[in-house]
Amino acid sequence: MKVAAPLQVLIPAVVILPLAVVLPGLCHGGGWDLIGAFAAAALQPSFDPIVLASLLKGLGVTVGVALLSWSLSLLLGLVLGLASSRLVWTTLIGGALPAELLRRLLALPRSIHELIWGLLLLQVLGLQPAVAVLAIVIPYSALVARVISDQLDALPDQPLKALLSSGSGGPAALITAIGPPLLPGVISYGGYRLECALRSATLLGVFGLGGLGNELLLTLQSLEFHELWSGLWLLLAVMLSLESLIRTLRKRWGLANRFGRRQAGVGRRGQEILILFALLLPLLLAIAQNLGIDPAALLHWQPLPPMDGSNWQDALALPWGRLISNTLWLTLLSACLAVGGAPLLLVLVAPWPLGQQLLRLLWALGRLWPPPLTALLLLFVFQPGLWTAALALGFHNLGILGRLLLEGTETCSGAPEDALHSQGVGPRIALLYGRLSALARSYLAYGAYRSDVILRETVVVGMMAGTGLGTQLQESLSSFAWDQISLLLVVYAALTLVGEDLSDRARRRLL
Known part of the structure; x- marks a missing residue:
């Protein structure tokens, strides 16, 4: 048996199930008033001349x-x-x-x-x-x-x-x-x-x-x-x-x-x-x-503090296994939320006339809102860690992938969807099997490329949400531990190069 092409784009969205189980335990509940004030302020931006x-x-x-x-x-x-x-x-x-x-x-x-x-x-x-x-x-x-x-x-x-x-x-x-x-x-x-x-x-x-x-x-x-x-x-x-x-x-x-x-x-x-x-x-x-x-x-460089050879042993003793595994898990969770979340939301709002316009606004905010600021906002109500960082990074990439998917559905032929409609098929199924079926492989191919980009971006939210190589890099930079920084860069570069190779292989197979 083989999964139908339009359903393949929804498989990554299964990550929402463990997310729904884990998030209540991460909620500390101390900042919901701040989240409400943040949302309400969207309709009342400041027009103070000095601020502007x-x-x-x-x-x-x-x-x-x-x-x-x-x-x-x-x-x-x-x-x-x-x-x-x-x-x-x-x-x-x-x-x-x-x-x-x-x-x-x-x-x-x-x-x-x-x-x-x-x-x-x-x-x-x-x-x-x-x-x-x-x-x-x-x-x-x-x-x-x-x-x-x-x-x-x-x-x-x-x-x-x-x-x-x-x-x-x-x-x-x-x-x-x-x-x-x-x-x-x-x-x-x-x-x-x-x-x-x-x-x-x-x-x-x-x-x-x-x-x-x-x-x-x-x-x-x-x-x-x-x-x-x-x-x-x-x-x-x-x-x-x-x-x-x-x-x-x-x-x-x-x-x-x-x-x-x-x-x-x-x-x-x-x-x-x-x-x-x-x-x-x-x-x-x-x-x-x-x-x-x-x-x-640019020709005037500040001298860096010398690296003491005796500190290399401490750098090698860092918990590399945990740091690398958290970074890889963060990449996987964020990629699944972004790749699977975009088609899932699009299918859910298909019968709603204003749904696509609201999705455009949501995805535009996701693209423009920097992931570290999203992580800071989430820390008002959630504990720092892997899932909080995944939510921040996933929301940002959801905006990018969602825009791509919506543009693809608008440019591809609507004849298969119209044919399904004429046979009495509902709007969600017609969209899924009529339009998303034709876009499935190319969308997943771009999702594979985006996963490679997400791996690079884990350092950004890791610094804010306290997980993966990003949080260790922030600590090493603050203490000027250049031996640790050097090893972190080597490990990070190796991971991203391997991820780049895997994403290339996945795209070639899909396309």
């Missing part, structure tokens, strides 16, 4: 850091992606060894979360705006390079071979053969990374690197919920505007791939992209100047 001025200033810093880091990581990632492509090196020198070496080298920076990079750079460079930009650029560049090199190597090589056989040089043949088919993927992924950069810039602000995230943390800690919601609604407006802009550009640039208009469409897209970046360059320079980013200051 401070929030807008922080929002400007966050958006500026996001734009700078996104632009630099996209440019650097494109160069590194070309340099780590097997197709490129095979065409130029007849072998792919340099690509293999660079791929393995880039695996390390992308395996470490941008928050860890930010905390490490903070120790070396001190508190300056460039730290937040570099913390995002380092892992994002490696991630972009991986995606671009994979897209390049997956392209059919027949056009390239035809150009080479006709006497074209290697570089010219590469540009002509791989440029047009690669461009749509780069545009689409670049838009996604801009959204991620905005979330990462907000997250880094929560941990003291400036911007709106810092304002949100201070208002939450001081229980100023009206001011907190003013910042959240501002951030939500920016995020939704950004998503709308990216969706519009994708539709505009994606339609030209059909009906034999590929070359003309690519030329038009290329011209518009060049114009867009020409307009973006002076804006980025102005942002860097307003943020006070000084490239020369």
Whole structure:
């Protein structure tokens, strides 16, 4: 027997059953009044001019850091992606060894979360705006390079071979053969990374690197919920505007791939992209100047305290088994809540006319609300630990996966669902077997990729909710135990690289 495809997307939601059993025992009941005040304040945000001025200033810093880091990581990632492509090196020198070496080298920076990079750079460079930009650029560049090199190597090589056989040089043949088919993927992924950069810039602000995230943390800690919601609604407006802009550009640039208009469409897209970046360059320079980013200051490093060899024994004696197992359990629980929760909620609200609109709002809040702040909010009523951290991380990723799933149901054909309706099938079953059936494998494939991302993000909520490698990393950073920090980074990088490999295998099997 084999589970039907639409039911496969609901299997991870089974984690809700043990969650319902465990949560009552974790509830200490001391903060439900605060949760109620927090929810009520959503309808009464503060309009104090002083508060709004401070929030807008922080929002400007966050958006500026996001734009700078996104632009630099996209440019650097494109160069590194070309340099780590097997197709490129095979065409130029007849072998792919340099690509293999660079791929393995880039695996390390992308395996470490941008928050860890930010905390490490903070120790070396001190508190300056460039730290937040570099913390995002380092892992994002490696991630972009991986995606671009994979897209390049997956392209059919027949056009390239035809150009080479006709006497074209290697570089010219590469540009002509791989440029047009690669461009749509780069545009689409670049838009996604801009959204991620905005979330990462907000997250880094929560941990003291400036911007709106810092304002949100201070208002939450001081229980100023009206001011907190003013910042959240501002951030939500920016995020939704950004998503709308990216969706519009994708539709505009994606339609030209059909009906034999590929070359003309690519030329038009290329011209518009060049114009867009020409307009973006002076804006980025102005942002860097307003943020006070000084490239020369990056050359002045603060010396780190020396690592005493006698302390390595204490570092090795840490409870590694418990730390690693908690991190893996946190990843699994969060991934199940996010992957299974999105289709379950969508099926439950299908008959309700306003249900999808409420889901859009819920998932938008999940995407914009940084996981550590969700963990702090949950600590008002739940004890710190694995399940509290899983709820915080699962809610954030539920927003991302839910948006993806809802967009998929809107773009796929509704004929199977209509056919089921005409036969008297209820709206929930019709949605499940009519639309979700066609999306099941691709959705689960993206869920496998998202699980890899969740593994990286466990360090974020671990610091707040007291579980996994994240809580130990916070303790080691606060005590400047660099021997422990070094081992933690090695273990964390190894886990994320193994998780990356497993998610790749799962996606290949599903697709």
